Amino acid sequence: MPLVDMPMEKLKEYRGINPRPDDFDDYWERALKEMKAVDPELEITPSSFQVPFAECYDLTFTGVRGARIYAKYVKPKNVPGPHPAVLQFHGYSGHSGDWTSKLGWAALGYSVIAMDVRGQGGRSEDTGGVKGNTLRGQIIRGLSDHPDNLLFRHVFLDTAQLAGIVMSLPEVDPARVAAMGGSQGGGLTLACAALEPRIKLLAPVFPFLSDYRRVWEMDLAKDAYEELRLYFRSFDPTHEREDEIFRKLGYIDVQYLAPRIQGEVMMAVGLMDTVTPPSTQFAAYNKIVAKKRLVVYPDFGHEHLPGNDDKTISFFQEKL
Template sequence: MPAVDYPLEKLHTYEGRNPRPEDFDTYWERAIAEMKAVDPQIELRPSEFQVPYADCFDLYFTGVKGARIYAKYVRPKNVTEPHPAIVQFHGYSGNSGDWNDKLSYAALGYSFFSMDCRGQGGFSEDVGGTKGTTLRGHIVRGLDDHPDQLLFRDIFLDTAQLAGIAMSMPEVDPARVGAMGGSQGGALTIACAALEPRIKKLAPVYPFLSDYKRVWEMDLAKDAYQELKDFFRRHDPQHKREEEYFTKLGYIDIQNLANRIQGDVMMAVGLMDTVCPPSTQFAAYNKITANKKLEIFPDFGHEGLPGFNDLTFQFMMDL
């Protein structure tokens, strides 16, 4: 079989290359405390899109640093008992998408929340305030500032905050909440379940934002990771601060969060993926200590994986 990365045998034992900051755990405990201190000021507005069997809402809440975050919220009608819910996250630069692809879960009797990442293709705010470059990318946003100013720190916290809001809804059973998403959405699924460990099930697909140094060493700092190459070319052309920068990126490297997950995991990876290399995905998966299983697609890259949406639906049916 053609290969773009390590052999599968090595992938199953690969532990990642990117440095992990020494204060990683205290960093995220401090971040979670900041998130929990925020008054979310939740606002629900009936959406223009409606269907007979569910109520559709535009949901807004305040996240860390005062940004207003948007999510689509679909709530099934005529479900009297607290029921399961799903939180969903989208790919890099995208948005929460159309309403109709959330409705299968509403038909199942589940509530469904789909978040727009701050400053990307949807309605969530990016309040800015970072020192240093903001050119072409959220990974490098805040890289020349204090680690608390890394933009993906705040986006990770938004995912956990949305999950907590979903769990607080009277119609939702807080012990039966799942998370899902692909690419950036896969990374955010892992981050969400790590920072909100009550997530019961999660289905990340080829997760982004993992093992940045491995991406660099594979010469794959292109496509979704292009901003890494742009950053070094403009701001550290001789790589004199390479170790410092990769260590700082370690705060927002999902492989370092993966061992906090407590829910059941079903993850999908395509072994021909040159956008999010398989080894970077395995670096995160191999650190998950919770109950987990991996669905491997040997001939597929960063693209639709046939049948995995159906597998995910069945995986979530017994939340």
């Protein structure tokens, strides 16, 4: 079988090489404390898009640092009692997608909530206010500032805050909430369930935001990770701060959040992926101690994985 990364037997044992900051746990406890102190000022208003069998809403809340975060909320009609909910997270630079892409879940009797990541292609705010580079990438946003100002710290907290909000809705059963997404959405699925451990099921697909140094050493700091190369070229051209930079990125490395996950995981990976290399995905997967299973596509890269959407629906139906 052709390879772009390690053989499968090595992938199953790989534990990642990006440094984990010594105060990683304190960092995230401090972050969660900040999140819990925020008044979300929740607003849920009917959307202009509606269908006969579900209700569509614009949901907005205040996240850390004052940003207003937007999500599409689709609630099924005529479902007695609290019902399951699915959180959806989109790919890097994208947005929550069309309303029609949520309707299948509503037809199953599930609420679905799809968040726009702050500062990307949707309606959520990026309040900014960091020192250093704010051009060409959000992984490096805040990297020249205090670690508490890393933008993806705030994004990870947005996912957890949204999960808590959804679990508090009277129509949702808080014990039957799942999360899903691909690429950035896969990374955010892992981060969400790590920071809000009541998430029952996770279906991440080729997760992004994991094991940054491995990406660098594979010479794959391009495409989704191009900003790493651009950061070094602009701010550390002789790599005198390389260890410091990767250690700071360790705060927002999902492989180190993965052990916190308590929900059951079904993760899909393509072994020909050169955008989020398989080893970086396995670095996170191998640290998950909760019940888990892997769906492997040997001949596929960072692309649509045939049949995986159906597998996800079946997984959620079976367990929720």
